[in-house]
Amino acid sequence: MDPDRAIADEVESKALAPTQETAPVDSRSETHRLGDEAREAFLHMMNNWDNIDDDPEKVEFWLENTIREEFRKKYISQWFIDQKRKEFLELKQGRMSVVEYEREFVKLSKYAQECVSTKAIKCKRFEGGLNEDI
Template sequence: MNHDRPMTLAAFLKVNPPKFKGTTVATEADNWFRGIVRSLRAQHVPEEQYVEFATYMLEGDAQHWWQGIQRLLQQDEGNILWDVFKEEFYKKYFPRATREAKEMELMQLKQGSMSVAEYTRKFEELCRFSKVCQGNPADFEEWKCLKFEGGLHEDLLNSVVPLEIRNFAELVNKSQLVEDCGKKIAAARMNRPGSSFQNYNQYTAPQGRNFKQGEMPSRRYNPNRNVHARPTGGNEGRMRQDMGKRPQQAQMRLVCRQCGKEHGGRPFQLTGVICFSCGQLGHMAKDCPKKPVQGIDRPRQ
């Protein structure tokens, strides 16, 4: 293919070059200019036709702007050079103040809450507006790596900096690997038996029952729940706990030692005759069937 021959506009339009209608967002204007340059180079358009083909893709406000600039530029010379068009285009849609603001944003950029992939995209987007990152990439590769490292999280920074990587693509790859390993370790700790997250799942979904996760088990009536044991035999001071009842839930219900009944902790009230010899009800000491034999000490009451 002869690259010196002029190309027709119809042949150039077959590759669907990007159109531009004008914008107030500087990055969109920069994206269009870079896109149209790729289309021109891909079709091997001669450089003297760059302005003709690129300006044909302008529409709306951008087209009106170019018509006014074109009349001013053609007063001095016939053909408008590509570098002249580039300068006028960036002066209109990407002024110097905006470019300096982007460069300042790059110098202050930190990873923050972004992932490594998001941080990398933002970093490379701002690098193209930096005066340092112009020309041959080999000239600013080391500076780019140092700036990228400085904005990483502290945990990533401690793992990546000792490697002293000065290739940007390799540095991004290592940072991504460190981040992925950190996520896997955190997930393993969360699923480890005995962790707080594991205990929470066991509480919300008990094993051996058809509970839905997050649902609290309902309480059912237990007829033996409030059954309390009375003292038997020699264990008068101890109460037997019900089977399956928790110690803190068992309530002691004391039985009166005098009458053998429960009266809610109230003192025993004498309602009949009591023997002063054996302590039983229904008879007096003189009629006690357990009256001690004379000469033997009476039991102390």
């Protein structure tokens, strides 16, 4: 099977087909539609949230994380997440500086949160990946 055709078929199968009652899809980008969907999810959750914190920074942080989680659930495959988890579990400092290693450690740890569930476990895993001469 042609790989380009397979991808096109998958995209078409996930696209919403217009019905007779709706207007044709406008020219908004997929990113814009994702933003609309995330906002809708946010509003839905806000309606069910009893204790709303008035701190705008906390609300913004919560909103950004919610949008990322919705994006992950919808568009990032389990295979990709598994690969990133494997990279995290095998991560060693090697030739990286400590700062570069820390940056990579933090980035990849998001895919293996169950492996670093406490601060103590996270610190032990970080130290375990450092070069022995440090």
